[in-house]
Amino acid sequence: MKTSGSHVSSEKDVPILKADTSNANNEGGTEGQLDSEVERWFATVENTFPPSQLSIIPMLQAAQAALGYLPHEVMQVIARHLVVPPALVEGVASFYAQFRFKKPGRHRITVCTGTACYVRGSGKLIDDIEVSLKIASGETTADGAVSLESVSCFGACALAPVVFLDDKVLRQQTRESMKKVVQEISSGPSEDKHREPHSSPAVRGTDK
Numbered sequence: 001m002k003t004s005g006s007h008v009s010s011e012k013d014v015p016i017l018k019a020d021t022s023n024a025n026n027e028g029g030t031e032g033q034l035d036s037e038v039e040r041w042f043a044t045v046e047n048t049f050p051p052s053q054l055s056i057i058p059m060l061q062a063a064q065a066a067l068g069y070l071p072h073e074v075m076q077v078i079a080r081h082l083v084v085p086p087a088l089v090e091g092v093a094s095f096y097a098q099f100r101f102k103k104p105g106r107h108r109i110t111v112c113t114g115t116a117c118y119v120r121g122s123g124k125l126i127d128d129i130e131v132s133l134k135i136a137s138g139e140t141t142a143d144g145a146v147s148l149e150s151v152s153c154f155g156a157c158a159l160a161p162v163v164f165l166d167d168k169v170l171r172q173q174t175r176e177s178m179k180k181v182v183q184e185i186s187s188g189p190s191e192d193k194h195r196e197p198h199s200s201p202a203v204r205g206t207d208k
């Protein structure tokens with residue numbers, strides 16, 4: 001079972017699992033483009049992280065923040081830099097739910113399915129979005145525009161049902177309000193109106 005968390009208490013706590021990277025390699029670009037992207041990222045951080053196992057999670061987090069996900073190549077680069085087996089890096093990445101192995105869409109819709117949100121209809125929100133985008137939760141549309149995800153609780157239950165659009169909080173969503181959001185981000189030019197600075201999440205209510 002995957003577990004969210006921010007640190008590893010000891011190496012023996014972390015199972016050595018093979019990351020599901022089967023669809024991650026080179027999504028959204030050629031092999032050369034991905035290699036260059038990874039090389040550029042590594043060049044900016046190689047002096048930041050000491051070659052120690054303690055750097056595994058911080059490096060994975062930095063890579064995901066820069067690249068949006070963890071392609072197989074970046075875990076190989078991290079392993080070489082930290083002088084640890086690649087399987088250890090992939091095992092740590094697989095252990096934590098915070099890490100992604102597939103390239104996300106340009107927009108990410110994350111629906112809370114925790115109890116407070118679920119009883120207020122978040123299950124129906126996901127059903128509608130899946131039908132509208134023709135994808136299941138955990139997938140990205142074929143054009144790379146939108147990824148759909150779910151989480152068990154954002155910790156903002158008073159705003160239920162809560163949806164994140166990228167880094168923006170959408171509170172007390174309804175099937176109608178989510179339909180508008182999905183239409184807007186799926187329709188091209190207007191999608192940028194939902195872009196917000198990553199450092200300052202906004203809160204948006206329903207369009208009633």
Ligand code: FES
Pocket residue numbers: 112113114115116117118152153154155156157158160161162
């Ligand atoms: S249950 Fe959805 S924010 Fe807590």
